[in-house]
Amino acid sequence: MSLLKVTDLVVSYGGIEALKGISFEVEQGQIVTLIGANGAGKSTTLRTISGLVKGREGRIYFEGRDITDYGTQKIVETGIAMVPEGRRVFANLTVLENLRIGAYLRKDRDVIEEDIQYVYELFPRLKERSWQLAGTLSGGEQQMLAVGRAMMTRPKLIMMDEPSLGLAPLVVKDIFRIIQTLKDTGMTVLLIEQNANAALHACDYAYVMETGRITMSGTGEELLSSEAIQEAYLGKSSKK
Amino acid sequence: MFNTLLPYLLAGISVGGQYALIAVGYTLVYGILRLINFAHGDIFTAAGFFMVYLAASLPVGISVPLVIILTVILGFTVERVAYKPLRTAPRMSIMISAIGVSYLLQNLMWYLTGGLAKQYPGLPGLSETVQIGSASTKIVTIATPFLTIGLVIALVLLINHTKIGMAMRAVSVDFETAQLMGIKINNVISVTFVIGSAMAAIGSMLYFTNYTAVTPTIGAMPGLKAFVAAVFGGIGSIPGAMIGALIIGISENLIKAAGWTAFSDAFTFALLIVVLLFRPTGLFGEKTTDKV
Numbered sequence: 001m002s003l004l005k006v007t008d009l010v011v012s013y014g015g016i017e018a019l020k021g022i023s024f025e026v027e028q029g030q031i032v033t034l035i036g037a038n039g040a041g042k043s044t045t046l047r048t049i050s051g052l053v054k055g056r057e058g059r060i061y062f063e064g065r066d067i068t069d070y071g072t073q074k075i076v077e078t079g080i081a082m083v084p085e086g087r088r089v090f091a092n093l094t095v096l097e098n099l100r101i102g103a104y105l106r107k108d109r110d111v112i113e114e115d116i117q118y119v120y121e122l123f124p125r126l127k128e129r130s131w132q133l134a135g136t137l138s139g140g141e142q143q144m145l146a147v148g149r150a151m152m153t154r155p156k157l158i159m160m161d162e163p164s165l166g167l168a169p170l171v172v173k174d175i176f177r178i179i180q181t182l183k184d185t186g187m188t189v190l191l192i193e194q195n196a197n198a199a200l201h202a203c204d205y206a207y208v209m210e211t212g213r214i215t216m217s218g219t220g221e222e223l224l225s226s227e228a229i230q231e232a233y234l235g236k237s238s239k240k
Numbered sequence: 241m242f243n244t245l246l247p248y249l250l251a252g253i254s255v256g257g258q259y260a261l262i263a264v265g266y267t268l269v270y271g272i273l274r275l276i277n278f279a280h281g282d283i284f285t286a287a288g289f290f291m292v293y294l295a296a297s298l299p300v301g302i303s304v305p306l307v308i309i310l311t312v313i314l315g316f317t318v319e320r321v322a323y324k325p326l327r328t329a330p331r332m333s334i335m336i337s338a339i340g341v342s343y344l345l346q347n348l349m350w351y352l353t354g355g356l357a358k359q360y361p362g363l364p365g366l367s368e369t370v371q372i373g374s375a376s377t378k379i380v381t382i383a384t385p386f387l388t389i390g391l392v393i394a395l396v397l398l399i400n401h402t403k404i405g406m407a408m409r410a411v412s413v414d415f416e417t418a419q420l421m422g423i424k425i426n427n428v429i430s431v432t433f434v435i436g437s438a439m440a441a442i443g444s445m446l447y448f449t450n451y452t453a454v455t456p457t458i459g460a461m462p463g464l465k466a467f468v469a470a471v472f473g474g475i476g477s478i479p480g481a482m483i484g485a486l487i488i489g490i491s492e493n494l495i496k497a498a499g500w501t502a503f504s505d506a507f508t509f510a511l512l513i514v515v516l517l518f519r520p521t522g523l524f525g526e527k528t529t530d531k532v
Contacts, residue, residue: 052416076422088417090410101410104403105422153422 001064003028003188004049004080004157009058011041011048018044020212021058026157026190031183033191033199033220035233036209042192043085045209046159049190050082051075062157077105081155085162087146091135095126098134098145102152112152119148122181140171147178158182159190164198176202196233200224208233247375248497249490254381254450256489257388261443262466263473263481264395265315265436271476272412272432274331278338279318281463282345283437287311287444288360288454289349295361304363308441315437316430318345324426349456357455360448367449380449385486387446391439392482399478404431412476461505468512474525483523 002025011019019041026032034042047053049060051072060068062078070078081102089098099119103112120127123144129137134145143163150158160179164172176198182189193199200206200220208216208229216223223229262284269277290310294303322341326334366380399405410418411428419425447462448454466481469488473480488511492504515522 050420052419072419073422073424076420082420084417084420088414090413090417092409092413093406097406101406101418101421101423104407149421 002026003063004190005061006045006049007059007061009045009048009060010056011044011053012056013044013053018212019048019055022209022212022214023058024207024214024217026188027205028188029183029186030204031179031189031191031202033193033203033206034209035193035196035199035206037233038194039211040209041212042209043161046082046161046190046192049075049159050080073105076153076155079154079156081150081153081158083143083146083150083158083160083163085165087139087142089134089137089142089145089149091133093134094131095134095137095145096130098149099126099152102149103154106152106154115152115154119151122178123148139167140174143167143171143175144178147182151182155187157188157190159192161192162194163191164193164195172198196229200229243374245494245497246373247377248493250372250375250377250381252490252493253486254384254489255447255493256486257384258443258447258450259462259466259469259489260388260482260485261391261439261446262462263470263485264392264439264478266467266470267473267475267478267481268432268436270470272408272429273323273334275323275334275338276467277436278335279322279341279345280436280440281459281466282342282349283311283315283318283459284440284444284447284463285349285454285456285459286314286345287437287441288448288458289353289358290441291445291448292358292360292454300361300363303361304445307445308438311441311444312434312437315433315440319430319433324429327425346456353456355456357453360452360454363445363449366446378450380446384446387442388482391442392478395435395439396478398435404428408432465505465508468508471512472515472522474522477522477524480522480524 004026007023008021009019009023010017010021022041022045034045036042044053048055051070055068059066062080065078067075067078090101093101096116099116103115106112125141126144126148129141134142137145163175167175172195179189179191179202191199191203200223203220206218206220206223207214208223216226216229218226262280265280266277269275287307290307291303294306298306318341322337323334326337366378366383368379369376370379370382372382399408407418407423407428408431410421411423411425415425465488466485469485470481472488473482473484488508491507495504495507
């Protein structure tokens with residue numbers, strides 16, 4: 001049984017269908033990526049899974065449970081965390097508070113402290129800046145914080161919306177290293193990326209989205225070697 | 241010189257403290273909803289009427305907490321009924337709703353009280369007269385600044401050092417991401433209205449102990465001045481609201497001392513214009529940084 005299963009999901013905003021019936025699955029312990037151009041419906045997919053947007057049709061299952069009608073709070077409790085696009089750290093809170101607010105729904109105080117230390121081990125830069133306001137961090141550091149904050153909810157699935165967007169190439173490498181680290185710790189990751197090349201190299205399985213539909217899927221290697229993908233997303237022309 | 245000024249200074253600090261307690265409600269709600277809660281002054285008035293009617297049949301010791309509880313319920317209900325359904329509407333809609341609630345409350349109070357001024361009951365421990373130097377004044381004048389500063393400090397501690405305070409700060413910058421942390425936005429907003437209304441209730445007890453007639457529209461002027469104070473201090477900033485309110489209260493009374501009583505209200509609103517022209521973010525206002 002897959003960890004997350006989405007079936008025939010339809011979402012419309014004010015008359016426009018952003019998702020026209022998509023189905024996909026995310027297996028436990030894998031990195032799964034959705035790639036596609038701007039406006040393909042990738043962000044809408046994540047926002048619907050996290051409960052920020054309600055779908056019109058279709059179901060979402062997590063660990064076999066139907067979570068389609070859950071509110072955001074209950075979805076967080078069920079074990080789905082999101083690293084939103086543009087990082088969205090709370091700029092007016094300190095680094096430490098940003099981590100604590102990730103644990104907002106948790107009551108296990110001792111374990112929360114351990115988890116904070118764990119995040120600090122993973123990202124020593126955050127520990128150095130523990131008392132700084134998150135707004136003063138660099139883009140890469142904010143991304144680390146956004147990941148750490150998501151980890152503080154103790155999720156089974158972390159969804160990341162364009163984590164490399166607007167970051168320097170060196171920092172992007174760091175981000176993908178972080179995603180790999182998450183996988184090594186047993187986490188399942190659902191990743192959205194415009195940087196198709198990096199995403200396909202990092203993932204176990206990938207889905208390609210085009211204007212609200214999933215048009216192709218396969219393992220990272222399969223898609224990397226597909227001519228259609230190379231032409232459309234990797235900027236390699238097959239015509240020589 | 242000092243002896244003639246002293247009573248005005250005392251009155252200024254006192255009324256400033258009362259404005260401060262109202263201003264906190266404006267600034268808290270603005271900080272989270274970016275809404276100017278026009279009904280806040282009327283909630284303050286309603287707290288005055290609650291006391292008038294409750295104290296007529298109950299001992300003060302019971303009336304005081306009851307007034308606070310009723311005011312809190314009123315503020316909470318206004319938010320749930322008139323603002324919550326408009327959460328995703330354009331900001332102008334909720335603003336208009338707030339103006340509507342303000343008139344609704346005023347008219348309800350006209351209807352229920354018959355429009356006549358009601359005598360505010362004396363509150364033991366506040367209404368008695370004391371002599372300070374050359375000035376003779378009610379105890380409330382002396383007690384107000386201490387009570388105000390105490391409450392403001394408590395509120396700042398709550399916001400900076402508790403879990404709900406952290407949630408309030410998070411919600412104030414980003415609704416959606418706060419939701420992704422599992423925070424229930426509506427609960428946090430309700431807490432904001434509860435705190436603001438409780439402060440307004442305490443403010444009304446202090447205010448009406450000094451100015452003992454309660455009428456349905458009496459909250460308009462202190463409400464407006466508290467709003468100016470919140471803007472002056474930097475709307476969204478709690479210490480700013482308090483300092484703004486104290487400055488306005490003291491200035492008003494010094495103008496009265498100078499013999500220009502008729503202009504004391506005009507001063508407050510002239511100040512608003514000057515602040516909006518030259519320092520729209522107020523004394524301690526958040527800097528608006530537009531990041532791309």
